[in-house]
Amino acid sequence: MENTPNDVKDRLLDAALLHVPFDGWSETTLKAAAVDADVDMAMVRAVYPRGAVDLARAYHARGDDIMVARLGSDDLPDRFRDKIAAAVRFRIEAVTDKEAVRRGTTLFALPMYAGDGAKAIWGTADKIWTALGDTSDDVNWYTKRATLSGVYSATVLYWLGDDSTDNQATWAFLDRRIDDVMQIEKVKAQVRDSKFLSTLFAGPNWVLDQVKAPSASPHTDMPGSWSASRD
Template sequence: MVRSKKTEDDHIKVAKDLLLASILPNVEFDGWSSGAFEQAVIDSGVDISLVHQIAPRGAIDLAVAFHKKGDELMMHGYKQENFTELKYSEKVMQLIKLRIQASNTHKGAVRKGMSLFALPQNINEGGQLIWKTSDKIWNTLGDKSTDSNWYTKRTTLSAVYSATVLFWLCDDSDEAIDTWNFLNRRIRNVMEIEKAKAKIKKTSFGQSVFSFFDLLQKPSNEHKSGFPGYKG
């Protein structure tokens, strides 16, 4: 049996996972701080040159990696489930649920992360992470919109996701049932807004207003780098 040779990317991924596993226990108490980061470097045993490559800015780079890891776990969960019989709104809800459940054992790290990305110097990057999560959900569900709907779908879902995470952080109900009920209500509200928007579009006033917004187009691949959710 021939073993595949590990690439540099493989080594970086393993090292990043080690750093994340080492910092998470300390984040609960110390936040995504320089102290927690320095201790994680010691505990992980990752070579310092590799640490600088993975997290040149320190703890905030690991906080970003933690969020992206949650997105990966969401997608892994999605591939394990059968979404065939679900309504479209139920698929959206289930993906958000999977994304939140990906952080079930690290609620404190999520809470500290929200505080970190609420700081003025980090708020743009935090917004990009949430936008990218929403973008990933819509793309997973096969969204083909290219006009203003591309923006409104992701903006609305980002708001729903953020509100649900905030509710979940304070939820102590069994199996977070209150959170899922909250999410269900938010999704229903969005669906009602979409129905109302469709009715308005049929009026002459609505056609006039929405024709302006339809001039907006989904950003092309070559221009995504500066758009929310496409940094890095």
């Protein structure tokens, strides 16, 4: 049996999923998983230092990895908006236990873990855009991910209560949300194409143009970077 940190994390997560429907993403689940996976609690604390919340984050990350792998192997639709819809659908279909997601939603709704939940959703949106070849390096990098985070989280909440055949109601809901986003993008394009409106928003647009996507340089405490104009 492999005992590398990643192997131990996977074994604990697999064992935990049997307990999550009953005890949620909790310390009780973490300890039960340790017993089932035959992992010493000292090792458990080493690989999941924050306990159950790290376990829940690992489960979310596993779903992201499955989605990315499928995006790289499946034939995708031609229209870009349909590719986005397919990616969100793939992410939801990566879930093997709806109750595990429901319990995770409850956990991340707690004020102390709300930041973790937001970071997980943002990470999913970022992986989708990256997998689909997004090359934006300005404020659009942020708006794309913020918008998709809203679409994804709303669709997951709808899916949790969906009892339709093959989740057809959820996929219809997802299409409507993406259509709403496309309407916003249409309005933005109209503003850019209007001489009057583009002049009116020249100041705010200049400020936004200075916002840059995160670079490959070492991370700082602030997201992205700020570029001062030399003109």
